[in-house]
Amino acid sequence: MNDVAILVHYLVVGALLVGIGCVGFIVRRNLILMFLSLEMILQGVALSLVAWGRLYNDFGGQIFVLFVIGVAAAEAAIALALVLVAFRDSRTLDVLFWTALREPGVPAPQVKSSAEGPAEPGPPKSAWPSLAVAGRKPQPRPEEEEFRPTI
């Protein structure tokens, strides 16, 4: 009975992680944060798989999770490449820039007008530490005018 209790504990935590990941995917507007929520869903699934493997004393659960991690890495590479290409065209990570791709007949998502405003200013530039200029400029040597060795 103890092993079944442990299994159910793991399944509950895994289910909550999947739920929170789904919520994060729908709610956020930043493309990369949407993808981060997807990765959280995969973590919840990994917990559930390992728990079932533990109950039946089968390594298949853990090996499935290894494959999930591998496929998640491949998916991260492709998804971030697509995000970079989208950023190159739109200069923004906002998913609302691409609302023209929605299905026909679906109304455009509404945004609270209070959110569209000037961005918060970053920290003032004087707050960044500055390094003193060090070293000296190399003096040009006459023998290098004919032949400069490659560095």
Place this chain on the structure above:
Amino acid sequence: MGDLVLVAVLLSAALGISLAVPSTLGRLLASVFGIVGLGILLSRLVPIGHWGFSTFFYLFSLVTLFAAVSTVSTRHPIYCAVWFGVVLLGTSGLLLLAGAQFLAVATLLIYAGAILVIFLFVLMLAQPEGGASYDRDVFRPVVVSLVGIVLAVLAAGTAISLLGTGDLLEWSAEVGDRSVGVLQHSHVFTIGQELYQKYLVALEVVAAILLVALVGAALIVGKAEGFVLGPRSGSTREQTEVPARNGVPQKELGEVTVGKA
């Protein structure tokens, strides 16, 4: 059944408040609701016999869930990535408790060490200086968190109902002594044997998937000439200057129209 509905309401209130009100006060209020909801959920579960296991399990799972809620609700994306790192730490601990020693370390190495770092690279490349307007609002937090938590509590309720039936117990009783199973010394050896004997074809297919993803990502991004590296300052409302390609200045991008059909 009724207390699962109460759990769903409390947890969705917690998630909705933390999404809608991202300040410290909202986080505190959400924690109160969350702890009460999780406590009621815990009362439905059969307690684990071993006190050491259950202490570490509750510790890791509380850290994981708090970090998960913080990941989806923080308004600065870099902090969200850092909170996701904490989620990975908690998940790694939970995997270690379940006897998946190799997976715990693999999660930290691959997920936190490679995938999260890629996220941080792209965030730092593409994130504007200061807060962006698209990070500061969320789409319908209360409704979506209700839907998401109802989904999770349905799954959790199905799992809890497994405690009532005796099927699981009798299926798992056939397994025998579990202490010489996944929780054993020659863990990596046994994983290696299974991986390369039983799951060899799947392993080769995953390797091919990774190769295709590598080539595909390089092809999708293509040449780097269109990129101006470094963050743009200001919000998306500013007219940004598109760099000239081949010496011909491109016309500037139009403003983002939001909320109009």
